[in-house]
Amino acid sequence: MTLREVMGRAREVLTAASIDDAALESEMLLRYVLNLSRVELFQQLNTALTPGQEQAFAGLVARRLSREPTAYITGHREFYGLDFYVDxxxxxxxxxxxxxxxxxxxxxxxxxxxxxxxxxxxxxxxxxxxxxxxxxxxxxxxxxxxxxxxxxxxxxxxxxxxxxxxxxxxxxxxxxxxxxxxxxxxxxxxxxxxxxxxxxxxxxxxxxxxxxxxxxxxxxxxxxxxxxxxxxxxxxxxxxxxxxxxxxxxxxxxxxxxxxxxxxxxxxxxxxxxxxxxxxxxxxxxxxxxx
Ligand SMILES: C[S@@+](CC[C@H](N)C(=O)[O-])C[C@H]1O[C@@H](n2cnc3c(N)ncnc32)[C@H](O)[C@@H]1O
The missing domain is CATH 3.40.50.150 (Vaccinia Virus protein VP39)
Known part of the structure; x- marks a missing residue:
């Protein structure tokens, strides 16, 4: 599946689970798995994920479905324009x-x-x-x-x-x-x-x-x-x-x-x-x- 497809699918399941900002959240999780900037992600939307990457992404989406905050999953939170490590x-x-x-x-x-x-x-x-x-x-x-x-x-x-x-x-x-x-x-x-x-x-x-x-x-x-x-x-x-x-x-x-x-x-x-x-x-x- 391509980046666009897995993100779309994740957005659907997160939305169905009433998780706010599902589109942004699925994007953040995918960027984290692939270690990509926002620009890089959008440049590679039609690239296919490897099976390992798909599996890793699915694991993170499952954690988010269990209500774990995205900031703890990725270890990052932006505050006052700075990137903070959080756990x-x-x-x-x-x-x-x-x-x-x-x-x-x-x-x-x-x-x-x-x-x-x-x-x-x-x-x-x-x-x-x-x-x-x-x-x-x-x-x-x-x-x-x-x-x-x-x-x-x-x-x-x-x-x-x-x-x-x-x-x-x-x-x-x-x-x-x-x-x-x-x-x-x-x-x-x-x-x-x-x-x-x-x-x-x-x-x-x-x-x-x-x-x-x-x-x-x-x-x-x-x-x-x-x-x-x-x-x-x-x-x-x-x-x-x-x-x-x-x-x-x-x-x-x-x-x-x-x-x-x-x-x-x-x-x-x-x-x-x-x-x-x-x-x-x-x-x-x-x-x-x-x-
Ligand atoms: C609402 S959090 C705020 C964390 C951070 N300042 C922020 O704004 O994201 C409150 C913090 O106060 C700390 N805390 C709770 N009781 C405290 C106390 N009696 N003395 C010092 N820190 C305390 C907690 O461990 C926690 O880190």
Missing amino acids: RRVLIPRPETELLVEKAIALAEGNPIAVIADVGTGSGAIAVSLAVNLPGAKIYATDIAADALDVARLNCRKHGVAGQIGLLEGDLLDPLPRPVDIIVANLPYVRKSDLAQVNTIDFEPKIALDGGADGLDKLRCLCQQVPGKLRHGGHILLEIGQGQGEAISMLLHRLFPFAGVEVTPDLAGIDRVVAVTLTVPVFSSSPSASL
Whole structure:
């Protein structure tokens, strides 16, 4: 069979299994099997596959039919225009998280030697994107999962930014060796009761998704750790999920009464990033620090 024929057939079975973007997915799987760029694939559409290639492709389509995400099958995911290695040790970076990176870059551009913390770095997608776009910045990337940090390390090396990023294992801000200018975090924020609805739940690490009863457990803990970890005038940028904007804003106003708090929606109109600017120092002894 030709490339065109096997791709068409794969598209049909993926569509029948209600897998979104079936045409794109079958193309990505075939490109992966044949190790071809997009242009090369389209130049060779009438070329026949060898029986071995057909078998390998069929195996990948079967994995996709079992709902394994294409990013784990191919080991690749594009984020902020960069190619990241991913596997089941880390969450697959989501396009909506690019908003967090955009906002952090805009804040750091006024301070070319900014020190930034990426909390819950996973694959390192945020930290690496920041390092590539802010060559003067120093970045600390923390994660509680040692195996996620192994993946982040691979991505730091892949993009030549290992010297700019300090990978630190530990709970939230705990491992930071000094106060930073910007804290960026895409922490788990899925409500426990909604976990079953995440369509990648059988494959992605639960520790990367589970945000507790209201989804805000990790964000609450992070905010409580801020005193002593953020410089005066510093910023916090947090990714949140649908319907969490109001609750997190109230929490932040209570904890940081003199801070500016702004919620920005993503392209789909869903509240996605909360930005906090601290105009006065925060002290851990503050009575408002208890939530
Ligand atoms: C939603 S994933 C985000 C991964 C990556 N930042 C991204 O945007 O693709 C959350 C990450 O937070 C990590 N994490 C969960 N609890 C944590 C904690 N208490 N301290 C540090 N990292 C934590 C998980 O291991 C996971 O890698």
